[in-house]
Every structure is written in C-alpha cells, then in structure tokens.
Amino acid sequence: MSVSRVASIEADGLVREFKKGPRAVDGIDLRIASGEIYGFLGPNGAGKSTTTLMLTTLLPPTAGSARVGGYDVVKQGPQVRGVIGAALQEAALDPLLTGSEHMRLQTALHGLPREERVTRGAELLERVGLAEAAERKVGGYSGGMKRRLDLALALVHRPRILFLDEPTTGLDIQSRTALWDEVSRLAADDGVTVFLTTQYLEEADVLADRVGIIDRGRIVAEGTPAQLKSEIGRPSVEVIPLEAAQREALAAVLERFGERSEASSKAVAVRLRGGERELAEVVRALDAADIAVEHIQLHAPSLDDVFLAKTGRSLEGAGAEPGEAEPRPGALEAESGAAV
Amino acid sequence: MSGERQLATQVGYLARRSVVRTLRQPAQVVPAFVFPLFLLAVNTGGLARATRIPGFPTHSYLTFVLAVPFMQGALFSVMNAGTDLARDIESGFLNRLALTPLRGPALLSGLLAGALALGFVQALTYVLVGLAAGADFAAGVGGVGVIFALSLLITLGFGAIGLLAALRTGSGEAVQGLFPLLFVFLFLSSGSLPRNLIHTAWFREVATYNPISYLIEAIRSLLISGWNAQALELGFGIAAAIAACAMLAASAALRSRLART
Numbered sequence: 001m002s003v004s005r006v007a008s009i010e011a012d013g014l015v016r017e018f019k020k021g022p023r024a025v026d027g028i029d030l031r032i033a034s035g036e037i038y039g040f041l042g043p044n045g046a047g048k049s050t051t052t053l054m055l056t057t058l059l060p061p062t063a064g065s066a067r068v069g070g071y072d073v074v075k076q077g078p079q080v081r082g083v084i085g086a087a088l089q090e091a092a093l094d095p096l097l098t099g100s101e102h103m104r105l106q107t108a109l110h111g112l113p114r115e116e117r118v119t120r121g122a123e124l125l126e127r128v129g130l131a132e133a134a135e136r137k138v139g140g141y142s143g144g145m146k147r148r149l150d151l152a153l154a155l156v157h158r159p160r161i162l163f164l165d166e167p168t169t170g171l172d173i174q175s176r177t178a179l180w181d182e183v184s185r186l187a188a189d190d191g192v193t194v195f196l197t198t199q200y201l202e203e204a205d206v207l208a209d210r211v212g213i214i215d216r217g218r219i220v221a222e223g224t225p226a227q228l229k230s231e232i233g234r235p236s237v238e239v240i241p242l243e244a245a246q247r248e249a250l251a252a253v254l255e256r257f258g259e260r261s262e263a264s265s266k267a268v269a270v271r272l273r274g275g276e277r278e279l280a281e282v283v284r285a286l287d288a289a290d291i292a293v294e295h296i297q298l299h300a301p302s303l304d305d306v307f308l309a310k311t312g313r314s315l316e317g318a319g320a321e322p323g324e325a326e327p328r329p330g331a332l333e334a335e336s337g338a339a340v
Numbered sequence: 341m342s343g344e345r346q347l348a349t350q351v352g353y354l355a356r357r358s359v360v361r362t363l364r365q366p367a368q369v370v371p372a373f374v375f376p377l378f379l380l381a382v383n384t385g386g387l388a389r390a391t392r393i394p395g396f397p398t399h400s401y402l403t404f405v406l407a408v409p410f411m412q413g414a415l416f417s418v419m420n421a422g423t424d425l426a427r428d429i430e431s432g433f434l435n436r437l438a439l440t441p442l443r444g445p446a447l448l449s450g451l452l453a454g455a456l457a458l459g460f461v462q463a464l465t466y467v468l469v470g471l472a473a474g475a476d477f478a479a480g481v482g483g484v485g486v487i488f489a490l491s492l493l494i495t496l497g498f499g500a501i502g503l504l505a506a507l508r509t510g511s512g513e514a515v516q517g518l519f520p521l522l523f524v525f526l527f528l529s530s531g532s533l534p535r536n537l538i539h540t541a542w543f544r545e546v547a548t549y550n551p552i553s554y555l556i557e558a559i560r561s562l563l564i565s566g567w568n569a570q571a572l573e574l575g576f577g578i579a580a581a582i583a584a585c586a587m588l589a590a591s592a593a594l595r596s597r598l599a600r601t
Contacts, residue, residue, distance in 0.1 A: 056439065057439075058435055058438060058439070078441065081439055081440070081441070082441070084439070085439075086439055088432055088435055088436075089432070090431070090432060092431050092432030092433045092435060092436045093431075093433070094357070094361070094428075094431075094433060096360070096361050096364045096365065097357065097360065097361070101357070101360070104353070105353050105354075105357055106436075106440070108349050108350065108352075108353040109350055109353065109437065109440035109441065109442050110440050110441065111346055111349075111441060137364075153436070
C-alpha cells in the first residue's frame with residue numbers, strides 16, 4: 001500500500017521520557033495512509049503502548065510532533081479525540097455493568113442523539129456477536145467477549161482512525177481470528193485507518209498492510225511484511241537424515257545449494273542461494289546421493305527473522321528489561337494538562 | 341447538543357452508572373448500614389449512664405448519640421466513592437472516559453451521585469431507627485428535613501475527599517487506608533460526650549478544633565434542643581467549606597491525572 005495517499009497518522013521525532021527512566025519512545029517517525037492497517041510490532045516494553053498513548057492524546061510527548069486525522073495531538077486534543085476510537089491495552093470495562101449499559105454510557109458521552117443511542121449500541125453489539133450477551137454483566141464475559149465489546153465501544157462515534165493496543169493478547173485462536181476478521185472488514189469496507197500494536201508475529205503478518213518494528217523506543221524496520229522478509233534474505237531448508245551416520249554426507253550435498261544456517265542438533269540446514277524454487281533440486285540431489293530422509297522442511301523468512309536480523313535478538317522472549325516497562329493504563333505520570 | 345445539555349447528559353449517565361454500581365455491590369453497601377447501627381446500639385446500651393453527669397444536655401443517650409451514625413455513614417462515602425474511582429484508574433476505565441468529550445465536572449458529579457444516593461438511604465435508615473427506638477426529634481419534621489440536607493452535604497464533602505485521594509494516589513488500597521485515619525477524627529470529637537463535659541484537657545482541646553465536632557453538634561442540636569441557629573450555621577458552614585475545598589482540590593487533581601492534551 002502506498003503511503004503517498006493522504007496520511008491519517010504522521011509523527012516526526014516523537015519522544016517520550018519518563019522521570020528517572022530511559023526514553024520509552026526515542027524519536028519515532030510515522031506516515032500511515034488513510035484506510036491502511038499499520039502493525040506496530042515489538043516485544044513488551046519496546047514503546048508500543050507509550051506511542052499509542054501519545055497519538056491518542058492521553059500522554060503529552062516530551063519532544064517531536066504528531067498529527068492524527070490532520071490535527072496536532074498536543075494543540076488540538078479534543079479534535080483528535082473526535083476522529084479516533086481506541087481500545088487500549090487490557091479491555092477497560094466495568095465488570096458491574098452489562099454490555100448494553102456500556103454502550104448506552106459510551107453513546108451518551110460521545111453526544112449521540114437520544115434516539116440513536118439504543119440503535120447504535122444494539123447495531124454494534126450485533127456486529128461483534130454480543131447481542132445475546134448484551135444484558136449480562138461484563139464481569140462474566142470471557143476474554144474474547146471483553147475484547148469484542150471494547151472494539152464495539154471504540155466504534156460508537158464512527159471514528160476514521162482506530163487504535164488497537166494489543167487487542168488479542170491472551171485470547172484463544174478463535175477469538176483472535178474473529179477480531180482479525182472484524183478489523184479487516186473495518187479497513188476494507190469502511191475505510192478506517194487502523195493502528196495496531198502487537199507482539200504477535202502472526203497477527204502483524206496476517207492483518208497489517210505495513211509493519212513497523214519497534215525495539216527500545218526506536219523503529220528498526222518498516223515496510224510490508226513481504227518487503228521486510230525479502231530484505232533479510234532467502235528461505236532455508238532443514239533436513240533430518242533417517243540415519244544419524246549420514247549426517248556428514250547430507251551436509252556435503254546441502255552445502256552445494258547454499259551456506260549452512262542454524263539448525264537443531266539432528267538436522268542440517270542451509271540458506272538456499274536460488275530461493276525456494278531450488279527445493280526440488282535439493283530433493284533430487286539427496287535421492288541421487290542415496291540419503292534417506294526422515295524430515296525435510298522449507299523455512300520462509302518470518303518477521304521474527306527480520307527482528308533477529310535488525311536487533312540481534314529474537315522477538316520471542318525479548319521482553320522488557322528492568323525499568324523499561326511501559327505505563328499501565330491509568331498509571332500515567334501525573335502532569336498538568338488542559339482542563340477537561 | 342448545547343454545552344449545558346451535553347453536561348447534563350454526561351452527569352446523568354455517570355450518576356446512573358455510579359448508583360447502579362453501588363446497588364450491585366452489597367459488600368460495599370451493607371457495612372455502611374450495619375456498622376454505624378451496631379456502634380449506635382453498643383454505645384446506647386453501654387454509655388446510657390452518661391446522661392446522669394450533671395449538665396448532660398438530654399436524658400436520652402440514644403438521642404445524644406444518634407448524630408454519630410450520620411457521620412460514620414458519611415465516612416463510608418469516602419471509601420466507596422474513592423475506591424470506585426481508584427478502580428477506574430487502575431483498570432484504565434478513566435482513560436476510556438478521557439477519550440470521549442467528557443467534561444471534568446461531569447465526571448466528579450457523576451461519581452458523587454452514587455455516594456449521595458447511598459447517603460440518602462443511610463440517613464433515612466438512621467432516622468427511622470431513631471424514631472423506632474424512641475429518640476427525640478426536637479425540631480420536628482422540618483428538623484428531619486434539615487438533618488437530611490446537612491447529612492447529604494457532609495456526604496458530598498467526604499465523598500469528594502475520597503475522590504481526591506483516589507486521583508492523587510490512583511490506588512484503591514491507599515483510599516481504604518484513609519478510612520481508619522478519618523475515624524480517628526471522629527473518635528477525637530464530641531461524638532461521645534459534649535465538649536464542655538470532656539474532663540481531659542487535651543481531648544477537649546482537640547475536640548474543639550476538630551471540625552467534625554461541629555458537624556455532629558449541628559445534627560444533635562436538631563435532635564435535642566430544636567432550632568439552634570449558631571449550631572446550624574457552624575455545621576452547614578463547615579460542611580460547605582469541606583465540600584468546596586475537597587471539590588476544588590479534586591478538580592485540580594483530575595486535571596493532573598488526566599494529562600490528556
């Protein structure tokens with residue numbers, strides 16, 4: 001997707017420092033086009049949520065500037081909030097209220113006309129599959145139901161831009177897939193721009209038009225998932241021989257197709273010089289050398305490989321280091337702000 | 341929608357949420373009724389002979405001590421209103437509200453509505469229990485109305501203190517930690533004895549400077565002596581001052597807490 005279209009979200013040198021802490025966000029530049037799904041991928045504590053809080057006007061930047069929906073996030077906070085919807089980290093719901101009561105409160109606070117409050121609430125609950133649970137207290141909802149209600153609440157005032165902060169963390173695969181479908185539909189059918197933070201590679205890969213990889217407050221790579229993967233190179237093939245004694249012979253054959261790469265102790269792997277098209281050649285060569293194979297697998301480069309290549313660490317387990325944790329919802333550093 | 345109408349809608353919906361939340365938490369509501377009534381029964385039974393002290397203003401210790409449950413009930417509003425808001429801060433619900441065009445006064449007013457609703461029912465309960473147990477209501481029906489008004493003003497002030505504590509600390513535990521501290525103020529007041537009959541000099545001094553003494557004495561005057569303008573002026577004045585100061589401080593704390601641009 002081209003970013004030359006009108007940008008919905010722009011940031012230049014965005015910085016956020018916390019007292020007695022490192023820079024949670026360290027000079028981020030963003031250009032996100034209207035209708036685009038942008039995946040902001042990184043481990044815990046990388047700066048994803050802090051960036052989201054600044055772009056949604058809930059946290060003033062220490063330096064830099066950002067415009068969301070054409071409005072400056074510092075000088076035009078109310079206008080920004082008028083065009084965005086947000087489902088922030090951990091569904092912020094009242095366990096004592098029902099789904100319907102949440103919708104009524106949210107529609108009223110957004111100033112929807114009285115006659116539209118009930119219909120809009122019911123329409124959104126239906127859309128996210130919560131119509132039957134609408135009169136149940138949210139305390140009894142599953143994690144997936146809470147996330148879907150959270151999404152519905154963010155859509156009450158028909159926002160042009162949607163911020164989703166780790167929307168599927170902790171959800172089972174069915175709930176995750178249902179949420180992905182709804183987010184895709186919002187972007188495709190309604191033209192909503194989606195800024196989605198995630199620590200799941202698969203989520204960014206499946207859902208996002210473009211991905212920005214953030215680590216320690218800086219964007220280390222950005223592009224479409226395909227671009228990013230192609231940047232770091234070629235697929236690898238990993239083979240486990242049927243007999244361990246043939247491991248050396250197997251390595252000699254495979255090395256004709258590329259340089260060795262990391263593999264499990266029983267296996268031999270090489271990065272294919274000619275790409276995945278060489279797989280057939282590899283199989284034929286193994287057959288010709290009379291090497292029996294227990295297992296053969298082609299590994300396409302993943303976003304984790306991209307993260308590894310850019311940061312020297314794997315995304316899995318690259319969590320926050322002490323003192324780097326991002327602010328919890330509601331645990332923002334107290335600063336003077338405009339009157340509410 | 342005009343600004344005033346929008347504000348009224350926001351207050352209405354947040355007030356409704358606050359009342360619904362209060363009603364759906366029996367564990368929060370029941371102690372606010374049972375605890376003051378239990379202490380009322382214990383004190384009335386155990387300290388009845390205090391009325392024999394020369395100069396004691398009434399022959400009925402129940403009538404004398406009936407003002408105290410109104411204060412204890414109001415103290416529960418510190419915990420209830422504050423804990424609810426602290427929970428909203430901890431869960432991120434306040435951020436959800438901050439992303440709407442919600443106005444600060446609407447948030448505070450709405451949150452206090454639940455405390456006031458509970459405060460009204462508490463006051464009604466204490467009046468009915470007092471009537472059933474034979475307490476005097478010297479100022480009559482009008483006096484009962486004034487007791488309700490003062491009681492709600494006190495609840496408003498104490499509820500706002502709870503909101504202030506929640507906004508400053510963002511922690512439900514911290515708000516609950518404030519509760520016993522405020523009870524110390526209640527014990528160091530003229531709740532159990534008239535100030536002029538407190539023999540221990542430092543206790544009498546503390547009770548004299550303790551604003552809670554004057555809140556109790558205003559309610560007590562309506563029960564024991566009828567219409568006492570000075571006691572009522574002091575009671576309403578101090579309650580209004582507490583409410584105004586606490587609301588102003590809570591508004592400032594809300595602006596700091598909601599660092600939205």
